Amino acid sequence: MIKPARKRKPVRSPTAAKIPGREAATEQRILAAARAVFLRHGTAGARMQEIAAEAGVNQALLHYYFRTKERLSAAVFQQVASRIFPALVQTLGAETSLDGKINHLIAIYLDNLSQNLFVPGYLISELHHHPERVQQLLSGAIGADPQIVMPALLKTLERQINERVRDGTMRPIKPQQFVINLISLCIFPFAARPMLSIVFGMNDAAFMRFIEQRKKELPEFFRGALRP
Amino acid sequence: MIKPARKRKPVRSPTAAKIPGREAATEQRILAAARAVFLRHGTAGARMQEIAAEAGVNQALLHYYFRTKERLSAAVFQQVASRIFPALVQTLGAETSLDGKINHLIAIYLDNLSQNLFVPGYLISELHHHPERVQQLLSGAIGADPQIVMPALLKTLERQINERVRDGTMRPIKPQQFVINLISLCIFPFAARPMLSIVFGMNDAAFMRFIEQRKKELPEFFRGALRP
């Protein structure tokens, strides 16, 4: 069987004329499009064609810049994760007061997530379906091996908690429980937002008011829970 | 083009001989298999072939009992959701004391989720990727229109909170914030488990010990947060 000579249509469509000096960074456009699509549909549910369309390019370009769907999704995951985890490590690992850490973490998380509403649902979903990737991806996102950084962080917290317990200004609590309680209260409302919207009848504006209220109340709530 | 007569192999494989009176409920086997596969991979990532294999049946049987993949996944979602939501509504809507509700909800949620570790990740993932289905699915899971049940529940909680505020035994808090804080602390650790496993270096046994400790500490923590 002889392959027939390919019939070709004109390659550069007339609408695609680019301004020469204004070369848009195609790779960045693709990454942004991929992020939008992967956030909405998850890695398994996303379609390369949809990403190409959203970026306004041909599907082959996706493979030119990122060999496979897997690599593209990994790039997106890393980008998204690196907005969330370093803040946690830096804030809790700093040498500021415990109360300061609580205030700061709540403030930056609620602010950050308010502008990236889909991030928590996406991250939980990806980590749930691809637990085998977690280790390497977290390493990249934090910028160091979490198995070295985190124990140090927990030690620091434990010391600070013990000081306050000795002062009589705080009840004892394991540093792990401390961290989990704090980030649960910050992140979960965003992860469960689709549910809350229906269950509590919240539209987008109502949800934002709800979060604004949390910004004011959460620090007090959390510190209150730890009073002796 | 005339279709050639089909060549057929023997239809009933010898190993598949069923005990006649002991007709296993095939539909239930399929549902259980579907649940396992959908929980692991999510609706988009799951493969009908894998479900068939896990149920030990032919792929065509899946379509015989549940017309499409979508219906099968809806059946699974409803089954899983109906283990989580009714308990919430019943517990918080009951006419027991506020402290009793807190204790009860924490106890049953941590117990229940400990035996269904993948449920929170699965539910959050599905709700995130298919928000349009939430309404109908929640209605089925709760057994009533959530937009009628939930406001009543919130009213009840608000009344109980107001009583305690008047007594001076509780700080004021909006009933929505009350509910979200409570279920955040219960559910989030399970949803984020893949992350915690790596970040805190917890294996399965360590995670279970972690949850056991929460069972004891959470009620105190939560009530403490609301002391005046």
Place this chain on the structure above:
DNA sequence: ATAAGGTTTAACTGAACAGTTAACACGGGG
């Protein structure tokens, strides 16, 4: 100019997938 090399395109390929078809099995009621 022009050749080189990075960029972008239409068309193609092979595999995987959800869903269909028609044959076969078998117990129960006529």
Place this chain on the structure above:
DNA sequence: CCCCGTGTTAACTGTTCAGTTAAACCTTAT
């Protein structure tokens, strides 16, 4: 005894999808 409805199977179909190919384009350096 036979056929009818439900259950079950192997094989098939049409589509969608990730990934490939080779031609065409564009910019810059020579």
